[in-house]
Amino acid sequence: MAIxxxxxxxxxxxxxxxxxxxxxxxxxIDKNALRALIIAADVSLxxxxxxxxxxxxNPAKASATASQKNLALKIVADKRFKAGA
Amino acid sequence: MATRAIFTPYSAExxxxxxxxxxxxxxxxILAFDATTNETVYWTMxxxxxxxxxxxxxxxxxxxxxxxxxxxxDVAVEAVTSGDATDLDAGTSFDTVNSTDNTTVPATxxxxxxxxxxxxxxxxxxxxxxxxxxxARDAVSDTAAGDAYVLAAEFRDAA
Numbered sequence: 001m002a003i004x005x006x007x008x009x010x011x012x013x014x015x016x017x018x019x020x021x022x023x024x025x026x027x028x029i030d031k032n033a034l035r036a037l038i039i040a041a042d043v044s045l046x047x048x049x050x051x052x053x054x055x056x057x058n059p060a061k062a063s064a065t066a067s068q069k070n071l072a073l074k075i076v077a078d079k080r081f082k083a084g085a
Numbered sequence: 086m087a088t089r090a091i092f093t094p095y096s097a098e099x100x101x102x103x104x105x106x107x108x109x110x111x112x113x114x115i116l117a118f119d120a121t122t123n124e125t126v127y128w129t130m131x132x133x134x135x136x137x138x139x140x141x142x143x144x145x146x147x148x149x150x151x152x153x154x155x156x157x158x159d160v161a162v163e164a165v166t167s168g169d170a171t172d173l174d175a176g177t178s179f180d181t182v183n184s185t186d187n188t189t190v191p192a193t194x195x196x197x198x199x200x201x202x203x204x205x206x207x208x209x210x211x212x213x214x215x216x217x218x219x220x221a222r223d224a225v226s227d228t229a230a231g232d233a234y235v236l237a238a239e240f241r242d243a244a
Contacts, residue, residue: 017232018120018232024149024150024195025150026150026151026193027153027194029230030230
């Protein structure tokens with residue numbers, strides 16, 4: 001799972017601002033600071049990926065596809081976010 | 086100083102692409118200008134008699150989310166006099182844009198802010214002209230995160 005391209009990061013930035021605008025949630029930082037937040041989130045996912053791979057037990061480690069491992073990570077992260085973690 | 090026109094979201098006209106969404110926030114009609122794409126809206130009128138002096142365009146807006154940063158706005162004027170060589174069904178003839186940049190947003194989202202743009206480039210606007218105003222948020226250049234909601238705009242002269 002490679003880091004996002006710059007256009008993808010800009011898409012993520014736009015999506016973040018759209019979400020918060022629709023909810024009318026205060027954003028107490030400007031676009032540049034928000035862009036840095038998006039980049040940090042992307043880089044931290046990349047940095048954390050080896051730890052996730054180490055944590056996966058067999059037989060999933062050997063038999064699950066890369067996209068299935070990514071999907072598990074996405075679903076768990078989504079559920080934790082919805083739970084407010 | 087005299088008010089020569091008042092424009093609302095429901096009287097707005099739109100280009101074919103990159104236009105703000107018309108929406109309602111707290112029962113107030115608004116034009117939602119995006120934070121990443123430059124979006125444009127138009128208003129049209131016939132210029133009233135007696136217009137004189139420096140002309141200004143006042144934008145009434147609130148921010149959806151931003152409590153820091155700034156916004157940039159561009160207003161352009163297209164004034165057409167009877168007989169002018171402007172093919173209205175095929176083109177436009179807007180003058181150079183007038184900009185008001187780097188206006189810091191209110192510290193609380195949802196607070197009203199009024200920004201004045203002086204129409205130095207006014208396409209030699211004169212009484213009886215058919216005139217169109219173009220309003221655009223320069224979202225690519227400004228720093229405030231989130232939508233800007235335009236509630237109304239006012240056109241004034243020096244009378």
